[in-house]
Amino acid sequence: MRKQALALVGASAILLSLVGCSGGTSGGSKATEISYAHWGNQAEADTIATMVKAFEKAHPSITVDDQWLQGDYEAQVRTAIAGGKAPTVFQVSDQSVRSFATSLQDVEVTPSAYYNDNAANTMKVSKAYKAVPFVAKPKVLLYNGKLLDAAGVPRPSADTPMTTEQFVDAAKKLTSGSGAKKVFGSAPLWFEGFLSVNKTGFFNQAGTKCLLDSTKVIDTAKMVISAQKADGYVPTPDEAQGQDMFQWLSTGRVAMQPDFGPWDIAKLAALGDPDINVAPDPGGGEPLEIDGLGITKDSKAAETKAATTFINFMSTSTQAQNLLTTKKSSLGVPVIEKSVESFKANAPDLNLAAFVTAVGQNASPVAVPNKGEILKSFWDTANAKTGLGSGSDDPATVFPTLQSGCQSSLDKLIKSEK
């Protein structure tokens, strides 16, 4: 029996020593260590890694643990916060900053530092800034000029957005062929994206009402459904599943991609094809996403100080902002004026100015608490019953039935926010 106890002690000793060996967080070195969590694909993660290195070089007394969270980012951050292991700094989007507001500290933001009011405004939650704007991710229209020329469709203007009708007409004209050789006018239409294009959204401007039964929302749904039918001008969900639309466009299977984001700029520049270029999105443009960096509420004083230095560096210094898009990798459009030129200079042949204009013109959808939870039953039913997913019912009959559920969810969450 003594031996058993000894064995148990031995096992725990081994466990302890393993913890000591690996992991290697410094127990008593001079540098303050903060952790920074973010999401993104490979290109975005690489960009952020470069920016973090630039920061550490400029501030040798602070080390940043760069945590690239793959999978469900928000759930992981929430669980980390709930588990008492929140990252010191974490990235939030304009849509989610309101949901995380209770876990974030107030930060100081100077709106005049940014060339666009959108940037700072989206980071405000009931009069307090909860994050500093860090990068803008507008969407633009990517097009394959050769396909347009061949179909007799005029190339889009470099600075004026076309109307939604013009876009749909062009897409229909550009669709030709069938089966494996079919050329599509456009990549799949993102429903929420086109709500913005049509200057509406799931919720009203004040964020107090669901708009599921409004004509504009239903018409957008009908538009998306007819586009992705078997004889439509975008690939069906089956055809598009697991496929890379950027690759399809560059190889001439798709003529336009209205949800092209700045994280693919480096890939686009690497193509080196002057006929593949970008132009402003049709209509009101797809939603403008602004990401910010927030500091967790329960951080210790030393870490908060280091974190503040970090987020200000990332948000307002040209050293960081210039790195947001380089020839090697890209994340988004800078939010400070001084970096705009360096952004455009990455690919002088491409109309990158369209991204910058989009930051000014496109709107961010209103932020509501826990959007995912509110819209969950909407999406489940819409996907099951209408052509947005695998059903065939008319959205005009289905959507109004979902309005009251959405509204009561929204009301409940707004109430519990107080």
Place this chain on the structure above:
Amino acid sequence: MSVQVILLIAGSFVFIYPFLWMISTSLRTPAGIASSGIGLWPVQWAFENFVQALTAFPFWSYLGSTLLTTLIPVVTMVVMSSVAGFAFARIPIGRAGSILFGVVLATMLLPSEVTLVPQFILFRQFNMIDTLYPIILPTLFGGPFFIFLFRQFYLRLPLSLTDAALLDGAGWFRIWFSIYLPLSRPVIVAAAVIQFMSSWNNFIGPSIYLHSDTWKTLPLALAGFTSTHGTDTGLLMAASIVVVFPCLLIFFLAQRHIVGGLSFTGSK
């Protein structure tokens, strides 16, 4: 006889095909996948898929974490279950023993998900979120299925072993350690393999507790891979093979013992 053989061959081919197709796909480029359809050939020998799979994320760190969460439970589960199984099988205890064993059996039927939320809250109290402890600690004390396996196995060993040792004045621990444990090879191997597979592929635990790269395990990384690199199927297949490979290795090394150890699962 020959109908049986034909069925066997045909069935085996159909059954193994997805496995072979996985290997084929992992060696193809995206262009190759788009044009290859469902055949096993052609293959572009795109070994860069494997290279990328191993370098796109901190593979060795993930491998280390996965090894920790697998090897430690394998050892502790087997040893502790053997100890408990031996006690139930050989130490005369009367009614209390049978009642307790009934509890063990009942525990075997317990879905682990009932303890999901409270264990999270428990480990949060100890500040163990984002570490490997929540995944390893529960396995340090033995598990009902293995206790059952060991007990059944020990019940079949001749009673004379224990009697002779007791007459010689040996203590119970001595008996277990020097006599029964060495004889338990088949069950040890079977239990070790089962626990290895279960721990290696454990997904729900890591998905709740692990977030930062420091402690992530391979299955968790693969899941993240699926969402960030979902469009490159060849890469995805290569990553899947990489994650599954150690299980294949263990199987080939322990083949003979698996069947032997598992044949005690019917109460005869």
Place this chain on the structure above:
Amino acid sequence: MGDIIAAINAALTAIGIPEELDAILSFTIPAAVVFALFYVALAILAKKGRMTRSTAAFWGFIFPWIFGFLVFTAGPMVYSLGLSFFDWDLVSAPTFVGFGNYVTAAQDPYVGKALQVTLLFAVVSVPLQVVLSLAVAMLMNVKVKGINIFRTIWYLPSLVTGVAQVALFLWVFNPKYGLVNGVLGFFGIDGPSWFRDPNWALPAVILMSLWTVGGNMVIYLAGLQDVPAELHEAAQLDGAGQFRRFWNVTLPQLSPVIFFNVVTGLIGALQTFTQGYIIQAALQTGSGTGSSGTALLFFVLYLYQNAFNYFHMGYASALAWILFVMIMLLTLLVFRGSSFWVYYESARPARKDRVRRVRTR
């Protein structure tokens, strides 16, 4: 309990132990204390003669399991029962809601859907698995040279489990480029969208679960080989054909193994999580219109979402207990039914009559 942990942590830092070890030590030290107390008590009782050496040894051997059971299973279960009567999001204070969570669950359409999906999956896939693995085991039960190759071939896929298996089958069932629809295309059938189609998502997951029958096949193979040859010979002498032999000799001999596998299979199937989680996540990437909706809303997945996506801890605990009761009921059903078809060689006196009845059928 939080205060004890905090006190331990403070003491540890005072001695100068690095912070990273705080977590594990605040667990190990109390645990070690408990163990020490128990073993010392045992030793004293044994020395004083109030307990035989055997009894003390028994409790000493069993104690680790008891400790683990209490700390990680029984304790949490009781706690979760209590928690199910509260509303708690981990950050604010818990509010007492009585049976409110259970009432909500009864009215929650997602709960009904989750139960439906999970039960359907369990009730369909487990029998199919049993039949398939038994059939394959019988095919394999020939002493032909090289039969081991086939056994390996059938066992190999069961090693591809978890996330890797789901990733593979997402590709195999891909509506446009996947294996299944490609083969169906050969026969001129236009395959469905599988995981994307609410009607075909669950069948796809069931088919996926059949791929790992190799594990059970091995067990049945061992069981088949354990059937005493004399029984088969005796039956043959009595003029029984192959089918009668299977039905009256092989099956009853195998029934304990089958029973065991059915029970563990059911319990495992009712706890399905990984498949639902990964497939939903995989279908959501892209233009945001994809998901199988609620077709793969397994009960544990819904529990997970409530606990770790929405942080309704009390509600999730209530769901967990509902799942637990459901599993217990189902298991009880299977156990009750087992006395009719499971045949035990070592019959206890009370069962003798039932056994005799089965044997002479």
